[in-house]
Amino acid sequence: GAVVSQHPSWVICKSGTSVKIECRSLDFQATTMFWYRQFPKQSLMLMATSNEGSKATYEQGVEKDKFLINHASLTLSTLTVTSAHPEDSSFYICSASAESYEQYFGPGTRLTVT
Amino acid sequence: KQEVTQIPAALSVPEGENLVLNCSFTDSAIYNLQWFRQDPGKGLTSLLLIQSSQREQTSGRLNASLDKSSGRSTLYIAASQPGDSATYLCAATRSGAGSYQLTFGKGTKLSVIP
Numbered sequence: 001g002a003v004v005s006q007h008p009s010w011v012i013c014k015s016g017t018s019v020k021i022e023c024r025s026l027d028f029q030a031t032t033m034f035w036y037r038q039f040p041k042q043s044l045m046l047m048a049t050s051n052e053g054s055k056a057t058y059e060q061g062v063e064k065d066k067f068l069i070n071h072a073s074l075t076l077s078t079l080t081v082t083s084a085h086p087e088d089s090s091f092y093i094c095s096a097s098a099e100s101y102e103q104y105f106g107p108g109t110r111l112t113v114t
Numbered sequence: 115k116q117e118v119t120q121i122p123a124a125l126s127v128p129e130g131e132n133l134v135l136n137c138s139f140t141d142s143a144i145y146n147l148q149w150f151r152q153d154p155g156k157g158l159t160s161l162l163l164i165q166s167s168q169r170e171q172t173s174g175r176l177n178a179s180l181d182k183s184s185g186r187s188t189l190y191i192a193a194s195q196p197g198d199s200a201t202y203l204c205a206a207t208r209s210g211a212g213s214y215q216l217t218f219g220k221g222t223k224l225s226v227i228p
Contacts, residue, residue: 006157034215043118043203043218044158093157101145101207101214107157 003027004096006106013084013113020080021109023094029074030096034103038091050077084113116141118206120219127194128227135189135222137204142182145207145214149178149189152201194226
């Protein structure tokens, strides 16, 4: 149980375009979802926390207008990188939790902006 | 602000050796401490979770300890195998604002040489 999926697993997009990443909890209802970004040889950095049906809470330094997060249902959250630039290239990982401290992580999405 | 440090950044050992990975955190007011494994380009696999009231947890060849007062945790791997090669991340959990948030270290990249 407690499986989280992400789609796509990797994506290449051109600079200036937008890309959407989906995070789904497959076998449980996730009241809270988290989005992380991981640069090479760096730790996972929390970008934002989202609760179903409410606006996401962004960490300091993360542009909410650039990284749009939607958590419209208890099984789906999306992260849209708007007007992507090469410096946005990274590994994006989501996690989901169901009213407990445990977070279940997705397999990640590799974004490359050319 | 919580900061998590892992030492060493990389470690190479011959197969069969026992080894210890270190993790330190600056804020001892943690809810729990978790150890994860991350294979290249993949998501996270949870290995062990130690509640703040516990001192250690064991799973197979893995043993994790926690000393909250000194802000340290260690992951002990017995009889290492090539399949143990991966990056090991520790993360401290704090509670607040209705959710539990993880702060990750940069990880220790382990290579077990056959």
